[in-house]
Amino acid sequence: MIDVLYFAWVRERIGLPRERLETTAPTVRALIAELVAREERYEAAFADLTSLRVALDQDLSDFDAPLAGVREVAFFPPMTGG
Amino acid sequence: MIDVLYFAWVRERIGLPRERLETTAPTVRALIAELVAREERYEAAFADLTSLRVALDQDLSDFDAPLAGVREVAFFPPMTGG
């Protein structure tokens, strides 16, 4: 089981802030493929990966990172703090 | 007649903050030569020109600048504001 979090317009497109998933995806990219296959709203959210960022257990990571041992995956657009 | 002002350790060495002088010195450097010839305390103050700055009518200038038309000459060490 893995917690998947969505922020900003990713959250709005998918329509929920977080969900708990059962997955055997070995990488972030494989997890995204699983999600995109599920429903159109995921396809809309993940259409352009260059406009997305991913954090694994609250550390910025990349789409080819392995998911083994990860408890929390978060997807969001580039940050606009400050 | 010209007003000559001294600041910081230049003022302390010469022993007064300002004086009014009659001079025909054509340049700052010539005025300094006149002052140094006058008394030892001026010699002490003007011993090392690289450690001095000069302002003419409140604008930073240099020792070879002409004095024609100048009403106020100020001598002081490099500034240490801020």
Add this chain to the structure above:
Amino acid sequence: MRLSVQTEAFDLGAESNAFASGTKAGAIVTFTGIVRDNCGTLSAMQIEHYPGMTERAISAIMQDAITRWTLTDALVIHRHGLLTAGEPIMMVATAAPHRADAFAAAEFLMDYLKSRAPFWKKEIGADGADWVAAKQTDEDALSRWDKG
């Protein structure tokens, strides 16, 4: 060193005085970001963040700043939630024996907060709401701190 991620408004003056009185440094730099209403159409700004990661990311950035420069203290306050035009969004303060360190560390913290701390801004205007897009100039500003 203090970090606060909060919904409450903060008082720039009170925070500046508290920061300055707590330090023996000779140089203090502050940066304050204020909600701008460039076109006169902004009614509010919504700031979303990633609780947990926000604190983690900013703490790491502050630690990094303290190892890069000689600082005696650093402060980051960043708000989230709903803000209106004219309100302070966030502030950074740095204290150092020398001004070059205080300035560089404050700019460094700002560049990282802009592009690496998990905040997202949404501008809410009369005719709709839009997420603020990340800017290339902010990425460029960040890259100048890369260790060679």
Add this chain to the structure above:
Amino acid sequence: MRLSVQTEAFDLGAESNAFASGTKAGAIVTFTGIVRDNCGTLSAMQIEHYPGMTERAISAIMQDAITRWTLTDALVIHRHGLLTAGEPIMMVATAAPHRADAFAAAEFLMDYLKSRAPFWKKEIGADGADWVAAKQTDEDALSRWDKG
């Protein structure tokens, strides 16, 4: 734009708030210089200045900053007279639509104030008083703003 050369102490927080509330800019940077007592032996600092030239030199520097960067406002407060350790000596504040302008202009103003505004500091300690020597690092800091 405001310049004050004064003997009176000033309140960093109150000045920061007044400056921030008077501007519509998104980015505000302040620098504050505080009397340091590095060795625990400083009893006071005497700051001498050149009345007339001080205001003239600083106003020119502020005008220069406003033409070099996109600023919406700038503030310089500089004290003279007798100050004790821990007291603010001076502050600079800049307001701009973009943070890079606010930071650069504040650093520029500081570099000029350090080496070109007619102030001289004398440190008064338990065993005597000494004029603070100008530093080569301050001249170097200044030279980076030379127009090519």
